Amino acid sequence: MTSQTLEVIKTTTHKPKPDPEALGFGKYFTDHMLLIDYHSDKGWYHPRIVPYEPLTLDPAAMVFHYGQTVFEGLKAYKDHDENVRLFRPEENMKRLNRSNERLSIPTLDEKETLSYIKELVRLEKDWIPTAAGKSLYIRPFVINTEASLSVAPSKTYTFLVILSPVGSYYSEGIDPVSIFVEDFYTRAAPGGTGYAKTAGNYSAAYKAQERAVEHQRSQVLWLDGLEKKYVEEVGSMNVFFKIDGEIHTPEINGxxxxxxxxxxxxxxxxxxxxPVHERRIAMDDLIQAHQNGTLEEAFGTGTAAVISPIGILDYKGTEYTINNNKTGDISNRLHNAITGIQTGRLEDPFGWTTVL
Known part of the structure; x- marks a missing residue:
């Protein structure tokens, strides 16, 4: 996609802002959205910001039938000087294109597309909540739009970005959550789409999440798809364990x-x-560490929740309590550091923050 002029059409009817204390997650949406179209003969074209409105798609649009779609998630924050901040947005654009490649969707120009997203966020900056733990969630996504029932990549696509002011992803906040270890359903397998943020990965996880809710647990811990032996990730988060003073997390393996x-x-x-180790982590090793008292802490990480301490693992009918079901020191320290950098309360020695 070559550099193109961004068209901006502003709404004439502004929505009322929601109550900051009742935001929830992804329930309210701002006044505008970003769109870019794609055609195999033209590439990506016509970037535009327009009033938020429903889409019109042909019933035969292939996204409805074959699920060729990907998405991303990042956040915007306001600091004490009312500056708008993004946290490592370049990483989200890289991951969006990795997902695109896996789903046979044309890649986007990362720098140019991010510049359009920044313009949208600037336009909607008054929607960014300022209270602690709240932010403006940014949802970029791509759908295929060709009207055809052929089982093949589409010739046309639309890239969109919508924005939503949000509160905490988990009602527990920084308090520990309880996790159900899923040993029947599979989230991903080698060679599949596990590393891509594509819609089918998430809807296919609903059954396991239903099982977690039946067991009164907040989320699912997935095991590997081949042996149901190795820890992979927690629902919408990556997962970490502190064992005998060292931190362990599943390796990136596709x-x-x-x-x-x-x-x-x-x-x-x-x-x-x-010390941090990226490696295969067997569930049996975690149980052994719990039994000998060296499993000191566990937590999930993700854009939505940032840091989510894990207080209980429910595995094969046995409940394993971690750190007396209390938030651990590492979880607290990480949460304070990352949210502090994101909101400008703390210095950013890594250059992670983009100030608009």
Whole structure:
């Protein structure tokens, strides 16, 4: 996609802002959205910001039938000087294109597309909540739009970005969550789409999430698809364990999402001279560590929740309580560091923050 002029059409009817104390997650949407079209004969073209409105698609649009779609998630924050901040947005654009490539969707110009997203966020900056734990969630996504029932990549696509002011992803906030270890359903397998943020990965996980809810647990911990033996990721998060003073997380192997928060956590921990190991982690090893008292802490990481301590693992009918079901020191320190950098409360020694 070559550099193109961004068209901006502003709304004449502004929505009322929602109550900041009742935001939830992804329930309200701002006044405008960003779109870019694609045709195989033209490439990506016509970038535009327009009033938020429903889409009109042909019933035969292939996205409805074959699910050729990907998405991303990042956030915008306001600091104490009312400056708007993004956290490592370049990493999200890289991951979007990795997902595009896996789903046979044409890649976007990352720098140019990010510049359009920044313009949208600038336009909607009054929607960014300022209270602690709240932010403006940014949802870029691509859908295929060709009207055809052929089982093949589409010739036309639309890239969109919508924005939503949000509160905490989990009602527990920074308090520990309880996790159900899924040993029947599979999220991903080698050679599949596990590392891509594509819609089918998430809807296929609903059954396991239903099982978690039946067991009164907040989320699912997925095991590997081949042996149901090795830890992979927690629902919408990557996962970390502190064992005998050292931090362990599943390695990137093509079946788990390469999280931006995961990457940031690893870089932070290493900057603090704490040992971090990216490796295969067997569930049996975690149970052994729990039994001998060396499983000291566990937490999930992700854009939505940032850091989510894990207080209970429910595996094969047995409940394993971690750190007395309390938030651990590492979880607290990481949460404070990352949210502090994101909101400008703390210095950013890594250059992660983009100020608009």
């Amino acid at each position: 079946t788990i999402l390469e999280g931006v928060t995961r990457k940031s956590v690893i870089e932070l921990l290493r900057s603090w001279d704490l």
